[in-house]
Amino acid sequence: MAARKILSLAILLLFAWGMQAQDDLEAMLLDEMEEPVEYTFGTFLSTNLLNNQSTELLNKYGLNFRISHKFGSFTSGASKSFGFDDSNSLIAFDYAIADWWNIGLGRATLNESLNGYTKFRLLRQSTGAKTMPVSCVVLLNANYKTQTFDDEERDKNRTDRFEYTSQLLIARKFGNLISAQLSPTYIHRNLVSTKNDLNDIYALGLGASIKVEKRLRVNLEYFLVQKHDTPNMKYYDPLSLGVCYQTSRHAFEVFVTNANGITENHYIANTTHNFWAGEVRVGFNISTVFSLNPKK
Template sequence: MRNKYKLSVLFLGLLLGIIKPMIAQEDWKSLVSLDSLNTSGNTSATFKTTRLINGQSVETVKKHTLDFRVAHRFGNESLGIHSLYGLDAASDIRLALEYGISDRLTIGFSRSRLAENLEGLIKYRLLIQKENGAMPLSVTLFANSVITSVMDYTATADYAGDYAIFAHRMSYTYQVLIARKFSRIFSFQIMPSLVHRNFITNPSDKNDIYSLGAGGRLKFSKRSAIVVDYFYNINPSNSTRSAGSGITYYNPLGIGWEIETGGHVFTIMFSNAAGLIENEFIPNTTDSWRKRGFKFSFDISRNFKL
């Protein structure tokens, strides 16, 4: 009995003697863990570029980088074979220079073919999502002001014209972009928006159009993703006009394939909107997907580090 007890103490001692250093050996190796090394923890690349399809994304241009953007939107697919399904037409063309003053602040200027819109824009990244969950969302504020510089053909003997007063040419967009990168491959964004137009052609239209946009990006390979965005107009011009006023307004829906090559981002897409800036595509989309009113379109972004 006593011997048995002695043996078991000895055995336990030996066992501990063997196990303990094994544990300790593994212990010292894990003294530096990955968790203790990560610092900034900002979620990167919620979206690959500063645009979704029609709308803005929460991304801003990186510090001291110039983003040169060219977008071309062709005509309606319904134009048929004699217009190569819209490819002979150009609904809008936009050239833009957007510059990152800091990683959070972007300013930009663009010129569009449609209504010869000249746009000045400012974008500020207010909040950045953190990987550790301390900040669950990214929030970016966007505003632009646009001068519609198209020639005024509306003047007659009795009427000074739509743009007789310069202020009539001005319109503005204000947006709060709220996004979350849910996983390595999926990000989602909502975009409460307000477009204010100083001048409206139909007196029953509203100067202010409120819209709620939503969009997402789903990565399906290392360099490409499917991107979708949609704007639901809360008070479209249809709602205030009497029936049969001639034009029906639709909510803009865009879907596209985004390809990143390192420095360039190409997006090829379809959208029912004609215009390429918020001030046009939110209030003035008059084509419907259901009536083959969608247009082929592409967008190229090239970044230059200055």
């Protein structure tokens, strides 16, 4: 009798073991799989927050055609259609040499300048096998004034036409709803208007993006700029508030801001309007992405 008991127990054990093996097939596979590195996607919807560039980069072979536009200040009055008579714009091309490296060239109407930049990623936010709390991107921008100066000496001088902006863009996506960006900035201007103007200006950008819907976000952006007022000119910190909407290949940002300039050296260092006095204007960016991938 004992023998039969042992036998039935053994059969039961075998049966149970077999069952367990089936159930555990998925667990076994999960066990075998190496933990992947999960990169964070879509910290921001487009390569721009509002004025500021974001930590988003185009993928390799991506070509972005971007138009940024700003109207005049609302406070300019009815005779100027509350600012909509005035405008300045930037037409730019951005190209991705690699997933981590973008370059761009543009033309801004303000100061008739050429604007070139290089933007590369140092760190990418990820979880899993490699945990990285933030994405980190370097943006180096050079702005060259092509305008004609009446002063002949000034007009001949080429190097004095350059202004440089260096930014470290540090961003983190918190969950699925909110992303934030810190942008420590250093601006160097080879030549400034008066002796009282600073050649070097430091600033700290603060940006946030809040998801409203899959492809619609509210973006906020503020720059805390080193005080550089001169006896004749008072400068303000640029504050911008707007929305970003994206379709399959287009991105739109529409916002109100007190900054007039579009290129970094200008909107950070040369904002002479006060947001809180209502000296705001409407700005927008439109961008279209093309893929130049030879395999497509």
